[in-house]
Amino acid sequence: MAPGILAPEPTFTISPMPKTSKEKHNFGAIIENIDLGSISDSDVKALANAIWTHKLVVVKGQKDLLPIKQWELVTRFDPKAPLVHSHGDLKTFNKQGGLLSRGRDVFGIPGAENVRLIGKGYQGDDHFGLKDKTVHKELAHLWHHDKLPEEVFNDGHTRFQRWHIDAPLYARDPAWFTTLRCFKRPMEPELTIHWDDGSDQTMKTEPGLTAFISNVQAYDLMTDEEKRVADHSWVEYAPHPYQWMGSCKSKSSGLGLVNEGKEKTLEELSPYDEKYVKRYPMVWVNPVTGERAFMVHGICVRRAFMRSSVDEEPSVVEDLKEIRAWLAKIQERVLRPEYVMLPKVEEGDIVMWANYQMFHTAVDYPDHYGARTMHQANIGASSGPVGPVPIPMSV
Numbered sequence: 001m002a003p004g005i006l007a008p009e010p011t012f013t014i015s016p017m018p019k020t021s022k023e024k025h026n027f028g029a030i031i032e033n034i035d036l037g038s039i040s041d042s043d044v045k046a047l048a049n050a051i052w053t054h055k056l057v058v059v060k061g062q063k064d065l066l067p068i069k070q071w072e073l074v075t076r077f078d079p080k081a082p083l084v085h086s087h088g089d090l091k092t093f094n095k096q097g098g099l100l101s102r103g104r105d106v107f108g109i110p111g112a113e114n115v116r117l118i119g120k121g122y123q124g125d126d127h128f129g130l131k132d133k134t135v136h137k138e139l140a141h142l143w144h145h146d147k148l149p150e151e152v153f154n155d156g157h158t159r160f161q162r163w164h165i166d167a168p169l170y171a172r173d174p175a176w177f178t179t180l181r182c183f184k185r186p187m188e189p190e191l192t193i194h195w196d197d198g199s200d201q202t203m204k205t206e207p208g209l210t211a212f213i214s215n216v217q218a219y220d221l222m223t224d225e226e227k228r229v230a231d232h233s234w235v236e237y238a239p240h241p242y243q244w245m246g247s248c249k250s251k252s253s254g255l256g257l258v259n260e261g262k263e264k265t266l267e268e269l270s271p272y273d274e275k276y277v278k279r280y281p282m283v284w285v286n287p288v289t290g291e292r293a294f295m296v297h298g299i300c301v302r303r304a305f306m307r308s309s310v311d312e313e314p315s316v317v318e319d320l321k322e323i324r325a326w327l328a329k330i331q332e333r334v335l336r337p338e339y340v341m342l343p344k345v346e347e348g349d350i351v352m353w354a355n356y357q358m359f360h361t362a363v364d365y366p367d368h369y370g371a372r373t374m375h376q377a378n379i380g381a382s383s384g385p386v387g388p389v390p391i392p393m394s395v
Helices: 041-054 067-077 090-096 150-154 215-220 224-232 320-331
Strands: 013-016 029-032 056-059 107-109 112-122 177-184 191-194 202-205 210-214 234-237 279-281 283-285 292-294 301-306 315-317 350-354 358-362 372-378
Touching: 029 041, 041 056, 041 067, 041 350, 067 112, 067 177, 067 372, 210 215, 215 292, 224 283, 224 292, 279 283, 301 320, 350 358
Parallel strands: 029 056
Antiparallel strands: 013 029, 056 350, 107 112, 112 372, 177 350, 177 372, 191 202, 210 358, 234 279, 234 301, 283 292, 301 315
């Protein structure tokens, strides 16, 4: 991967994300004194370097940024990448998106179609050329196996939707970064996120925010033996993975699937090309800091190739229950309130994060709280993730 070249000193201001003494997450920064609509090439490099280094940044004061300028910034982060959103054009996304496109409206901004309008509720009489649009979406927790009663949700009891990376996991590599611009969101009342997994874990949040955990911290919490296995192992994702698992249901924490055997067979999927099936290392190395992150998108894994050294013949694991149990043991350690961040964003702020280090999820709120308007943009990377040990070509 090529982005690890040190950038020159930025002209903008970077400061640590504030946190309380109870919070243990170790990522995040605030960026100020920058105009993303007229950013120089050197500051683009410096901003990219800041995202790789801090893993997540909130860029303040971008109320006047045009959607096309958000897309142009995304392409300047990775100028060798194909000029399309990481999930493809909207026609392809709506046809093959499976879980990702089901039950919600996704609109491209006219003139900047790779910038996606996401949110809920009425978006106004004219939102950058989208006339009188109301974004309809099913409740974020409806795909959870254990249902959340509507009256409980309306009283402010919510959940994490789906912990994930922004990645098609077929045909295109994951975007290095995702950018999410806040136009509007309700600021109150406060909600309580419940894990609803028997652990009694909860945390407070304002409505309309996105939650994040660091998979660098997940890696740091692994045992030496787990790290040795993960460093040398890899996974294979299903073709059209969100179709493949589209009938499955999630755990109530939003992390991982309940094992019900509802995955589609390969014959039931849309036509696919074997050369586009993705195999990625379990551990991804940050090209700037050298940090290692345990980056397995467990809901889409079809097979795992396990080994603990370069000389060992990998064990091919196809039992999904076994794969998911091994992943859950590792990933659930970092899914605790002290490691979860919900960075506060106001109108005009843009949150940007490194997809190769982070998991994130939506957190839904009752419709009567008000409308939410966000612009999301990323681009399928020109080069994919690199592990500490290369995947053998012959397996």
